[in-house]
Amino acid sequence: MDSTTQLVTTIIILLAFAVTVIVTQFIRRRQSSFPMRVIPAYEAIPLMVGAATEAGRPMHVSFGSAGLGGSNTALTLASAELFYQVALRNQVGATVLTMSDTSALPLGYGALRRAYAGRTGAIRDSSVRWYPSGDRSLSFAAALTGVLGDERVSGNVLTGSFGPEIALVLEAAARRRQPTIAGSVELDGQAVAYAMADQPLIGEELFVAGAYLGDNAVQRGSVVTLDVLRWLLILGILIATGNAIRVPVIDALTKLLHRGG
């Protein structure tokens, strides 16, 4: 890592740290000061879980190939929070959690254990399932299509790392009339999820489940931090663009003025 990258990374981390801490204190006092925009996928989750409870069928949630220890660690933690919220609302029913990265297994067990705390027997051996993925995760997608049919799941929440193979899962869900919420950090998987899922989650929306479904001030604070960082980035891009086109634009205007004169 060169010194400029180190400096920029340090500034971004410190900025995120400072804004999160400050904003969290404000939100603890006045939660209504920071309204959040509506994300339809998170609005749909309580309804989806309610339908699962009424039908007496399980919910299916999946990390895809996201796991701990790599570049997808933060995504895996954020997805675990979303799955915790889904399982918490699905207290009467069951939740099946699948993944293709074994490092997400303990996290998945932990999320379900916390959600079903005090409800003995709610977590079965088959509640958390690991399916190995081949080179292109197609075998994992094929296994998920089997889960949708065998378990007669009521709804699917697929947030994590999925490639275009997510099309197979979403198509199988559509054929069985199972509603789906899906999003991926991989661009090709994201494009497929946007086209095929009932409610897609795009980009940073994958990371904010705790703020939308929980009532934690820090989670809401992190959404505001994300907005602040986003606006700073936009400002940075505009300044850099202005700086890059400044000389050619001034040259062109000067030429135009000389020609006019």
Next chain:
Amino acid sequence: MARLGTALATAIAIGFGLLTVWGLLSSANVPIANITQVILQLAVIMVAVTILLGVLNLFVVHLRRIGRRQKGWVYSFVLIVSAAAVIGLWITGQTTTNQFLLENVELSVESALAGLMVFALVFGAYRMMRRRVTWSAVLFTLVLLIILIGALPVPQVAFLASVRAWLLAVPVSAGARGILLGIALATVVTGVRVLIGQDRSYRE
């Protein structure tokens, strides 16, 4: 006691997290960078151990399905037999047979699934237009058609090739970078949440 355990877990997570960030942001020659390397190696070892957990999970889930004769138990049986055979072949050192199985069974099946994916995608585009005819859905389908037709080696639609190239180079590239930047910022913010001990995975 449970609270003490939670506090301890949080303290360990924050401590190791801060040490790792500090080490990664320092130059390679300072001692903290070496400590970071040790922490990262420990993490890699722990992730490797979880593979054993995964295999155990696979066998437990599917043996139970077979035992209870649940729907689709035959597939579970085939899976268990295949997994046991591959592990057995690996233990006995028959890597050639394993390689043969990988190339002639798994890759063939995956290629067949990849072929099916095209139909799933076409069905998806159709379903999107059927479900909600919005401006974004129309734009999505229009761009998809231009990209697909523009890739055809047909002289009559050659003009679409340049439109396709422009679409891929400018708006598609800009949109993709926008999504990736959003993911990167969210990753930083989630990391900060972990560093201040507010992530639920060890808070409760």
